[in-house]
Amino acid sequence: MAVPETIQPLVDKYTFHRDAYIRGQEKYNEAQLRQDFTDPFFHALGWDVNNNKGHSEAYREVMHGEPIRIRGTTQFFDYTFRIGGIRKFIVETKKPSVRIKEDADAALQLRRYAWNAKLPLSILTNFEEFAIYDCTIKPEHGDTAAKGRIEYFTYEEIPDK
Numbered sequence: 001m002a003v004p005e006t007i008q009p010l011v012d013k014y015t016f017h018r019d020a021y022i023r024g025q026e027k028y029n030e031a032q033l034r035q036d037f038t039d040p041f042f043h044a045l046g047w048d049v050n051n052n053k054g055h056s057e058a059y060r061e062v063m064h065g066e067p068i069r070i071r072g073t074t075q076f077f078d079y080t081f082r083i084g085g086i087r088k089f090i091v092e093t094k095k096p097s098v099r100i101k102e103d104a105d106a107a108l109q110l111r112r113y114a115w116n117a118k119l120p121l122s123i124l125t126n127f128e129e130f131a132i133y134d135c136t137i138k139p140e141h142g143d144t145a146a147k148g149r150i151e152y153f154t155y156e157e158i159p160d161k
Contacts, residue, residue, distance in 0.1 A: 003159045004045065006040065006043075006044040007044050007159065010037055011158055013036075018096075021097075021128075022128070028095060028097075030095050033094075033126065034078065037127040038093050042079070042091075047062050047081060048062060049062045050062075059082075060082065061083070062080070062081055063080040065078070066080040068117055070112065077090045077113060078090070078091060078092050079092075088121075089114075089121045089123065090117065090122045091124075092106070092109065092110045092113065092122070092123070092125075094124070098126050100125065100130070101129055101152060104143060106124055107145040107146075107147070108139055110122050110123075110124045110135075111137070112139045114133070115135055115138060115139050119135055121134065122135050128155055129155070130151075130155075130158075131151070132149070132150055132151040133148045133150065134150050
C-alpha cells in the first residue's frame with residue numbers, strides 16, 4: 001500500500017518544527033498535537049475523524065473524549081475508533097516532549113483504559129513516536145513501557161510503515 005499523499009507533508013512539518021515541539025513542553029500541548037497531527041494522520045488513513053459523513057453519535061467512526069468508568073472514576077479516551085458503532089481500538093496522545101518508548105506511566109494508562117474497555121489493541125502516540133500495544137495482557141503497577149508493546153516506530157518511519 002502506498003503512503004497517502006497527505007502523510008508526507010505531516011512528516012515534513014513535524015521534522016521542520018520538531019525542536020520547537022519538544023522544547024515547547026507546556027506551550028505545545030496534547031490538544032494542539034491532536035489538531036495539527038493526529039487528526040490529519042488518521043483522516044489520511046481513511047477514518048472519518050470529524051464525522052464529515054454526518055453519522056449519529058451511535059455510529060460515528062471516531063469519538064473524541066469518550067468516557068469510561070474505571071475503579072469508580074470517569075476517565076476519557078482521547079480517541080475511540082469504531083466500526084458499525086463497535087469500539088475497535090483507542091488512541092491516547094501525549095505531548096511531543098513525552099518519551100513514549102520509555103514512559104511507563106503513559107503506557108500503563110493506555111493499557112488500563114483498553115483493558116477495562118475489553119479492547120485487544122490500542123495505540124499510544126505523540127506523533128514523534130507510535131507504540132502499539134497488545135491490551136489482552138492485564139496491566140499491573142510496575143509494568144515497564146515495553147510490557148505488551150507489539151510494535152514501535154517513529155514519525156520518520158511512517159512512510160515506510
